[in-house]
Amino acid sequence: MFSTNRFSRRAFAALAGTAIAALALSGCSTPEGSSAPKTLKVWWWENDDSALSAGWNRAVELFKEKHPDVTVEFELKTYEQMQQSGQLLLDSNDAPDVLEYLKGNATAGVVSQAGLLTDLTDVAKDRNWKLDGTAQDVGLYENGIMGAGKRYGVTNYGEYVSVWYNKDLFAKQNVKVPTSLQKLEQAMETFSGAGVTPLALGSQDYPGTHLLYELALGNMDKKAWSAYQQFEGDVDWSAWEKAARTVQDWTKRGYISKDSTGVSAQDAGNAFAAGQYPMFVSGTWWAGSFADDIKSFEFDQFLFPGNDQHPGSGGNLWVVPEKAKNKELAYDFIEITMSPEIQNMLGNKGAVPVAGDESAITTPIGKLTTPRFNELLNSNDGGLGWYPDWPVAGLNDVLVAQTSDLVQGNVTPEKAVEAIETAYEQGKPTK
Incomplete structure (x- = not known):
């Protein structure tokens, strides 16, 4: 997910249709043995x-400057489209040359194992791409498992989940930034006592599962995390039961609204931006829109208190389909996205670059998110905890459903975790 994750973990608007940015420039040359003009087909799903x-x-503009003889055809896809039909699209003879694709075992892991992605290991070495940081682990897969093996993708941005908060509402209730889970609960009790629901939550979407995972991570050490995410040992499901009980308890106390089960991630983020809630647990993919849209109050973020690990990772991937017709052009495009100009531009606009120059990132939102991401990357005792739906295909739907039922009170914490464990065990790869 998105999430990242994933959920490609991020708030994705439902986009429809295809936007073609076809730039048929004069002087187009032709490939060897072909009378057809050169074309680079690029897909992504990000909002305009x-x-x-x-x-x-x-x-794309820089690519055109370097390749004036190439026509660029851009198609705008949706996150849902790639999540649900990505494998079929990659297996088509009409596959693009380069596209944004979802990271994780259940997505990039599946299609890499199916032979649908180009192995970029030697390409990265021959072109001297600097991909040593752990943020780039999302592009490595071995037998469909993320984190090691051959390189099938490259990310040029990172992301992490934190608690966005309304500084004005905190000041009004004399609430300070909490530094422990107990102090977070005390802060929420203060807001609840004043008739304010503390947490904006879209329980029918990834914010609910991210909150559940934050709470579970608070009960995991590195060994327990590796067991869950990397199948190294037995999973400690008691950490998840504690998290599930907390979600249900917070709902009973009024920290979370039962109505959140009908709320999407986008609507929850919009409600926070409108000043309706003091806090919103979600990712850095909101940073740019918050910086642009929030004018009536000051906002900031803090990491989920008490945790050493936080949901997050390198971002979604640029991949090259095995059936791509112009792979060298695709490699050129990926290279440009990793250039200093693009990396620093991403940072200044609120995205989190994986290879930006912090001294060149001067906007307030860039100064907020980029250094913290780098701190998480370089942490020795915690850092980025990936996303809860990554281990197996289909797990995201179960996590969303069970979190929603927990908020509604339709299921006990034990039964919710039992359903998650069943889906996890059924989808776990056999050794």
Whole structure:
């Protein structure tokens, strides 16, 4: 997910249709043995007003400057489209040359194992791409499992989940930024006592599962995390039961609204931006839109208190389908997205670059998110905890459903975790 994750973990608007940015420039040359003009087909799903879209559109412009004989055909997809039909699209003879694709075992892992992605291991080495940081682990897969093996994708941005908060509402209730789970609950009790629901939550979408995972991570050590995410040992499901009980308890106390089960991620984020809630647990993919849209109050973020690990990772991937017709051009495009100009542009617009120069990132939102991401990357005792739906295909739907039922009170914490465990065990790869 998105999420990232994932959920490609991020708030994705439902986009429809295809936007073609076809630039048929004069003087087009022809490939060897072909009378057809050169074409680079590029797909992504980011909103037109997002920092990523702005950066990647600039990358297209730079690509055109370097390749005046190439026509660029851009198609706008949706996150849901790629999540549900990505494998079929990649297996088509009409597959693009380069596209944004979802990271994780259940997505990039599946299609890499099916032979639908180009192995970029030697390409990265021959072109001297600097991909040593752990943020780039999302592009490595071995037998469909993320984190090691051959390189099938490259990310040019990162992301992490934090608690966005309304500084004005905190000041009004004399609430300070909490530094422990107990102090977070005390802060929420203060808001609840004043008739304010503390948490904006879209329980029918990824914010609910991210909150559940934050609470579970608070009960995990590195060994327990590795067991869950990397199948190294037995999973400690008691950590998840504690998290599930907390979600249900917070709902009973009024910290979470039962009505959130009908709320999407986008609507929850919009409600926070409108000043209706003091806090919103979600990712850095909101940073750019919050910076642009929030004018009536000051906002900030803090990491989920008490946790050493936080949901997050390198971002979704640029991949090259095995059936791509112009792979060298695709490699050129990926290279441009990693250039200093694009990386620093992403940072200044609120995205989180994986290879930006912090001294060149001067906007307030860039100064807020980029250094913290780098701190998480370089942490020795915690850092980025990936996303809860990554281990197996289909797990996201179960997590969303069970979190929603927990908020509604339709299921006990034990039964909710039992359903999650069943889906996990059924989808776990056999050794």
